[in-house]
Amino acid sequence: MRGKVAIVTGAGQGIGKAIAQRFLHEGARVLLAEIDEQAGRQTQAELAKIGNAILVQCDVGREDAVRSCVQTAAAEFGRVDFVINNAGIGVWKPVEDLSLDEWNRVLATNLTSIFLFARYAAAHLRKARGAIVNIASTRAFMSEPNTEAYSASKGGVVSLTHALAISLAPDVRVNCISPGWIDVTRWKVPPRESDVREIDHQFHPAGRVGRPEDIAAAAAFLCSEQSGFITGTNLTIDGGVTRKMIYP
Secondary structure, eight states, X not given: OTTOEEEEETTTSHHHHHHHHHHHHTTOEEEEEESOHHXXXXXXXXXXXXXXXXXXXXXXXXXXXXXXXXXXXXXXXSOOOEEEEOOOOOOOSOTTTOOHHHHHHHHIIIIIHHHHHHHHHHHHHHHHTOEEEEEOOGGGTOOOTXXXXXXXXXXXXXXXXXXXXXXXXXXXXXXXXXXXXXXXXXXXXXXXXXXXXXXXXXXXXXXXXXXXXXHHHXXXXXXXXXXXXXXXXXXEESTTGGGSOOOO
């Protein structure tokens, strides 16, 4: 990735921070798009020791903010090769109590943002013959109670991914990753103590709960030339849980 440029949304902490760090280690220059200014600044200071990382405070659900974010990346770095749409939020409450404003906010952040980044980065990505990687979720395929907005948004991410893959072909490859249980505690700002138990690890066929590094490695692969024949695909990274038959 040396000399390439990536925009990573939600890069201030969690999976987004791990992705940004991986891309910097791979030699890319990275724009960290983050709504939480404090987390963003702390992460930018940390990652700047690895490579060229700049911070843009960005509400990815707003069109003007996304347009400005893409313009900044192009102006600062001269190109945009990759967009990693990682930013996401959830509201967990009974559907009877979920307001329309809350529903719209989750969809704006988790789904509409992907459309907006595709719209404003498309010309740059076509020129670079680049790639988009969207972070969906296994919640696109299975649910717990009170997850309507989040699950709907992540199901939309999977569908929007293959739609964009066809529309932007052959110049831009578009794929998505559906993480399962990822323990992000030590990637938070500030880091937290993990509350994952041994029984939680044992529940996974892979023998452990996931780590942000697992998702970062997959994102890097999907942006690399090694994945040049992969587009429109969802990669489930969940330690095998969605393939496990579970009875009450």
